[in-house]
Amino acid sequence: MIQHGSEVVGLERVRFRWPGQTTDTVSIDELHLAAGEHLFVRGSSGSGKTTLLNLLCGIHTPTSGTVRLLGTDLAGLKASGRDRFRADHVGVVFQQFNLLPYLSTLENVTLSCSFSGRKKQRATEGADLKETARRLLSDLNLDPELHGAPVSKLSVGQQQRVAVARALIGGPEILIADEPTSALDADNRDRFMDLLFRETKARGCTLIFVSHDPQLAERFEHTIGLDPVPAGSRSAS
C-alpha cells in the first residue's frame, strides 16, 4: 500500500461514469504524487480530462474508488467540505478567461483569500495581503504598473500569469492547470512554462498540468495519457 506520509495526491481504482452511459469517462487504477512533483496529463478533448480535473477538485465524486488529497478522502467530505478543502489547498488555472472582468488585477489575485481563511492567513504572514499579491505578481514578471489595472488592459499571456498568481497565493499544496498555454504563442508559452516551474518548485507545490500538447510533456517527471485505450491499467509512468 501507499506511504501516506508524503503523499499529496492519491487515486486508487477511480472510475467515473455519467448516469446513463455505458463506458467509464475516467478510469485510473493508481496515481500517486508526492509534494513538489509535477504530473503531465495528456489528453485530447473528450478524453475525460475535464472530468478528472473535477474529480481532483472535489466538484465531482468518483462512481467508485478513492480520491485522496493530503491524506483526506474527498468522498468522506460533504459537498461544502470539498469546496472548503479546495479553497484551502488547491489552486486552479483555466485555459483562458481566468479573471473576473469587474475586479482589478490585484483584486483578482487576492480573491482566493476571500474564500479561504487558511490562504488568507498564510498570505498575510509578515506582509499585508496586497503586498503579498504584488510580490507574487512581480515574481511572475508582471509590470507593477499593471497591478491596479482593469484586467481588460492585460494581454492573454499577462492574464494567464495573473491567474497563476491567484492560484499560488496563500501557498496551496496542489496547483491544477487546465491547458493554461493553449491560447499562447510559442514564445509566451515557453516563458509561461518556465515561470510555472520556477514558482511551483520554489514553493514545493505539486503541479497537475493537463494538455493535449505532447511537446510540453518532456519537462515533467510524471506523465499519464488519458487517450482512449483498451480497458486496463493507467498509472503514473
Place this chain on the structure above:
Amino acid sequence: MTLLLIALKSARFRRTSIVLTVLAIAISATLLLGVDKIRKESRASFFNTVAGTDLIVGARSSPTNLLLYSVFRIGNATNNVSWETYESIAEQDEVAWTIPIALGDSHRGFRVMGTSTDYFEFYRYGNKQQLSLDAGERFEGAYDAVLGADVARDLGYKVGNEIVISHGLTSADFADHDDKPFTVVGIFDRTGTPVDRTVHVGLAGIEAIHVDFRDGSRSGVPLDAEQALQFDLTPTSITAFMVGLENRAQTFQVQREINEFRAEPMTAILPGATLSEFWRTIAPVEQVLFVISGFVLFAGLLGMLTTILSTLNERRREIAVLRAVGARGRHVVMLIVLETLLVVTAGCALGVGMLYALLSLARPTVARRFGVDLALTWLDSTQLGILGSVIGAAVVVALIPGFIAYRRSIQDGLALKV
C-alpha cells in the same frame, strides 16, 4: 473581499440591465406606496370633515343623504326642519350647542350656507380644530358673508368685495338676488374640507333675500335690501342642524328622542358612524387599486426574475471562476440573492424618492381640486411593511435563479468551455 463587495462590483459591471431592473422595481414601489398614501389621505380628509359634532339632524331621509348634503354640500334635502322644532331641541338640557344650517342658494357654483355665529364657536374639523379666519372677521349684519378659502382664491375675492347670491343651485339671471348684494367681511383659513368651498352668511341674510320670494320665485312686490331688514328675519325653517351634547354618553338617547319626535319626522345621525358606513360603500374602489398595484409589482418581480435568469448564462464563467477559488454552493446562491437584494433595495429607495417627488409635484393640484392634502409625511408602518414585503418577495424569487446557478455550476464543473 466580502461576497457583498463581489456582488456589488459584479452588478456595477452589468449596470445597464441592472439599472432597468431597478427602475421597474422603483415604479412598482412608487405605485404601491402611492395608492396607499392616496387611500389614507383621502380617508383622513373624508373623516376629518367633521369632528366634535355628536349628532346631525335633518328632515327624515336616509342617513347618507343627510350626511352628504349637510357636511359635504352634495345633493339636496328633500324637506326642511321647522324653526320651532329646532328651537325646542336646542333648548333641551342635554344639548350644549347647535349649529343651524340653511342651504339652497349658491354663488357662482359654490354653495351658500346660512348659519349662526355659533358656527364659528363650535364647528370642529380634523383634529377638533376650530375654524379660524385668514382675513377679516365674523359675519354680523344680515348682508355679511364669510368665504371658504377656495371660494376666495378661485374667484379672487378679498374682504370688502360685494357678491350676489343666486337663488337655487344653478346660476340663472332671473333668480339672482342682485338687489341684495352681500359684502365679504371675512375669509377662512384653508381646512381641506368642504368649508373651503362654501359661502357662509347669517340666517338673517338668507331670510332677507327671500322675503319677496314665494314658492321659489319672485313675488309681485320687490323690496330692496333696506326694506327687507324691516321684516322679522327669524327663519321659519332650516335645512338641518348640528348638535353638541353636554355628555356624549347620552348620544344614543338623544338620537332616539329626535328620531321619535312627535311633531315632525326627523333623522338624527352620528357623523362618525355614517361616515364609516359611507366609506365602506366606496371601499371596493381602493381594493381594486391595490390589486392593480399588486399586479404591477408582480410584473416587476417577474421582469427581475427574467433578467436574472437571462444573465445566468453570461455569468457561468464568473461563477466557475468563483467556484475554482473555493466559493461554496451557498456562496453562489448568496451571490444571486445579494445582487437581487441590492437591486430591490435600490429600486425601493428610488421608488420612495419618486413617490415624494410626485407627491410634492401633485400636492397643490390635488389640494385644490379634491381638497385632499397629500402631506409629505415619513413612511408609516404599513408603507414600511409594503417595502419590506417587496424586498422579502424579491429575495424568495431570487432563490430560484440562485439554485439554478448553483446546480449549473456543479454540472459545468471547473473546466468550463465557453
